[in-house]
Amino acid sequence: MSDIQLPERLEGVEPVRSIRTFASLTYQYTPGRAASRFLKEVERKRLVGQRCPVCKKVYVPPRGSCPTDGVATEEEVELGHTGTIVSFCVVNVPFMANLMEIPYVGALIQLDGSDIPIMHLIQEVPYDEVHMGMRVEAVWVPDGEISHTLESIKYFRPNGEPDAPYDSYKENA
């Protein structure tokens, strides 16, 4: 800055060091056919995946395509409200606007009948007892509060079944 020759009237004037340019844009999001179907079914307290016609894998939430084969997944498959923990983490860091009491557990859960896991919270169990292979079930919000969002499931909790054998979820572990 010192090398710049300023006209006399700007001598000693505080230089501009930053400006703020505020911008706000509004968008209308199109989830698409597959995600719309999934969310509509969540509203009816159902979890629905889609099967790839080539590799037969069932994806949830469905995106309308198979990432392996790049083909449309049109066959719908209703999934259980139970599943298996294939991985988990114990969160000890409070996030902004986080309503959870720490530590809490976030887990990848492979729903029965599907081939890829979804992510959700694990509750009603001490965090240090959560483990891979643990069988869990969805706990939904009260029926009157269910809407087209995965927040309609409050969390998953152990359902008391014996652990799933490793082979049943090893592809996602």
Next chain:
Amino acid sequence: MRDVAIISFAQTKHQRAVSDINEVEMLMPILGEALDGAGVKKDRVDFVCSGSSDYLAGQPFSFVMSLDAFGPWPPISESHVDMDGAWAVYEAWVKMQAGKADIALVYAYGKSSPGDIRKVLSRQLDPYYLGPLWVDPVSLAALQARVGLEAGAFSAEQMAEVAAASRRNAKANPYAQLSGDAEVAALLSEPEFVAPLRKHDCPPISDGAAVVVLAADGAARELSEHPAWIRGFDHRIEPHALGSRDLTTSVSTKQAAAKAGVGDKPVDLAELHAPFTHQELILRDALGLSDGVSINPSGGALCANPMMTAGLIRMGEAANRVTNGEASRAVAHATSGPCLQQNLVCVLEGE
């Protein structure tokens, strides 16, 4: 230099708003169509490159999600440009020149309908001086048209003739959004929209996508009876500040055309990415195209203008016409930024 050709092209039927399906669902059918057209399965594709902008979707990293339409598992070699897909073709071509790929797939997509496109595009301007003014692309194009009209570089009649010819040509293009017969006099009697531009001087707002498959050397000869060989390829950019440019001409197009060898041999056909009528006139001049050259037989960007895609479509349309024998030497052009700031020129030839 390796011989690289466009061997397949597919595009969506462009529409004002595709509101029932997302980008992946929009892309998937034409990705399949382009691969079928090339006669290959996706496992033979060595490199995938895409062009799109997250500002259109309003979602960060939306282009990563679009890969689900191709299928990136097991992992693939991939890249992306936040530009028109024509520049993704350039990246793929460089990769192929380096011997890193024999078959490449390039796709581009743009849905303008989720947001207010004139506001969204104002975000590409510098954040200090123009961004805070929210100058939109139609106003910037109008400033350019005014300069050209006042300088006598072109006339309002010539601009209307471009619009009429584009729509007439688009009658034979099933993917176009606008087409029909329009009299120049009738167009000129329309009120001004953003003066001196009338509506017919401006592109439609479009949602759409396109895909090309490229192949090098033996792979191109194996897969295509009539590959559209890329014989010249270059792109150039001008400064960001509009005041420092001569808006009546396109110096960057002239330079790219010279580097690509446009004038070395006669040109039969040109697909020009001119979203505004006066820009086609500027480009014809900058490329040195004679009166006999068929300009935008597809109808051009004035008849369907999916953002980040309309330039790639020009390459595909030109390549198709080389492949089917309609042209033996064609020029494809793509532009990016306000008032033809950046320009890409590609020369395509038959055997």
